[in-house]
Amino acid sequence: MGMEQPQGLTMSSHTGRQSANTSNVLSVIMGGGQGTRLFPLTKERAKPAVPLAGKYRLVDIPISNCINSNLKRVYLLTQFNSASLHRHISQSYKFDHFSGGFVEILAAEQTFSDTSWYQGTADAVRKNLLHFLNHDFEYMLILSGDQLYRMDFRRIIGQHIESHADLTVATLPVGRSQASSLGIMQINEERRITRFVEKPSDPAVQDSLKLERSWYSKLDIEGDQEFFLASMGIYVFNREVLVRLLDNTFTDFGKHIIPSAISDMRVFSYVFQGYWEDIGTIASFFEANMDCCAELPRFNFFDMSAPIFSRPRFLPASKINGAKINHAIISDGCIINPSSINHSIVGIRSVVGAGSELNRVILMGGDYYESHNSILENEMMGKPRIGIGQNTTIENAIIDKNARIADGVVITPEGKPSNFDHENYFIRDGIVVVPKNGVIPAGFWI
Numbered sequence: 001m002g003m004e005q006p007q008g009l010t011m012s013s014h015t016g017r018q019s020a021n022t023s024n025v026l027s028v029i030m031g032g033g034q035g036t037r038l039f040p041l042t043k044e045r046a047k048p049a050v051p052l053a054g055k056y057r058l059v060d061i062p063i064s065n066c067i068n069s070n071l072k073r074v075y076l077l078t079q080f081n082s083a084s085l086h087r088h089i090s091q092s093y094k095f096d097h098f099s100g101g102f103v104e105i106l107a108a109e110q111t112f113s114d115t116s117w118y119q120g121t122a123d124a125v126r127k128n129l130l131h132f133l134n135h136d137f138e139y140m141l142i143l144s145g146d147q148l149y150r151m152d153f154r155r156i157i158g159q160h161i162e163s164h165a166d167l168t169v170a171t172l173p174v175g176r177s178q179a180s181s182l183g184i185m186q187i188n189e190e191r192r193i194t195r196f197v198e199k200p201s202d203p204a205v206q207d208s209l210k211l212e213r214s215w216y217s218k219l220d221i222e223g224d225q226e227f228f229l230a231s232m233g234i235y236v237f238n239r240e241v242l243v244r245l246l247d248n249t250f251t252d253f254g255k256h257i258i259p260s261a262i263s264d265m266r267v268f269s270y271v272f273q274g275y276w277e278d279i280g281t282i283a284s285f286f287e288a289n290m291d292c293c294a295e296l297p298r299f300n301f302f303d304m305s306a307p308i309f310s311r312p313r314f315l316p317a318s319k320i321n322g323a324k325i326n327h328a329i330i331s332d333g334c335i336i337n338p339s340s341i342n343h344s345i346v347g348i349r350s351v352v353g354a355g356s357e358l359n360r361v362i363l364m365g366g367d368y369y370e371s372h373n374s375i376l377e378n379e380m381m382g383k384p385r386i387g388i389g390q391n392t393t394i395e396n397a398i399i400d401k402n403a404r405i406a407d408g409v410v411i412t413p414e415g416k417p418s419n420f421d422h423e424n425y426f427i428r429d430g431i432v433v434v435p436k437n438g439v440i441p442a443g444f445w446i
Contacts, residue, residue: 072101351387
């Protein structure tokens with residue numbers, strides 16, 4: 001899953017300057033809306049700030065892909081619960097003064113001419129177009145803030161330039177079962193997109209969108225099953241084309257802008273081969289994290305040819321006082337007492353009490369260590385310490401940051417509805433979620 005550097009990538013900026021690098025590309029990451037499908041993980045944070053794989057955040061994925069692709073000018077558009085996201089970005093991504101690189105957040109703001117929030121992806125870019133046009137760029141790369149994948153963006157930009165495209169859409173070969181939940185593209189022999197259908201459910205329409213098998217070898221697609229080309233929500237626009245396509249009231253790229261551009265502009269498909277997961281729901285978030293615990297995960301965080309960057313925290317190494325650990329990720333700064341941890345992710349600063357059992361659990365850990373006085377004060381108020389208490393059993397659950405799980409607690413979704421709201425916890429997609437700063441008292445059974 002390494003990122004090969006394409007050879008001979010030369011681009012010209014709108015100033016006429018020739019460059020062998022990617023200095024004329026501006027990257028924009030869409031932070032998403034309220035993230036209702038990821039609630040309650042988005043109850044107190046923006047969707048891109050949701051913790052991932054023990055020590056990262058969702059937004060670290062697209063930003064790292066940009067950095068590894070030598071794209072150092074990155075804007076992140078957001079509007080909901082963005083305080084923790086601001087803190088993470090400011091503490092994680094610092095470039096030197098001479099490179100011209102930056103990662104900056106543009107939050108939705110009210111102006112004299114417009115008092116509305118972002119209405120969609122295209123509307124968000126339109127409302128910030130004045131900021132963007134102050135930069136010298138020829139191409140804009142638009143990305144999503146909640147996807148797990150590793151891509152060298154120089155490849156899609158290189159193809160975009162070589163094909164003289166106005167707009168290039170990254171696509172992924174998917175099976176019929178996924179086609180009905182994604183935007184499906186049809187292409188000609190040039191890879192030019194001739195048709196786009198959003199979430200086709202009619203089998204006859206799906207049949208008409210199938211990729212011709214004779215093209216598999218040309219597109220380097222492996223396997224002989226039927227494939228459909230699905231939009232990944234990753235786009236490359238020419239500067240002038242972007243301005244022209246946003247000169248309207250259309251609110252979304254996938255639903256409005258792309259379909260309208262196909263008929264009279266050169267819109268091409270870049271076919272991506274590799275792991276890609278849209279982390280849009282609690283179920284997809286949970287399974288993507290669980291896959292990280294596998295011996296051969298589909299997304300490899302250990303691939304140092306294209307590392308995933310995050311905030312340097314300077315935490316101590318984890319201390320394990322005795323535990324049975326099987327297929328688990330143990331992050332920095334944890335204290336694990338004699339316990340059993342199976343197919344689970346243990347996030348930063350996690351404390352696991354003696355005699356506890358974790359099976360298929362995402363334990364997000366803590367933002368800080370409690371002092372001795374803090375622990376005593378909370379005990380007087382009847383609140384357990386941050387972390388997992390003693391003799392507690394948890395399975396198929398997400399325990400969010402700074403949660404306090406007392407002794408003798410049992411947490412499992414077994415025998416419960418797949419979606420349920422309680423004052424102390426939530427069940428989503430058959431997974432129990434204890435929210436950030438949540439408290440589960442001693443002996444409590446979920």
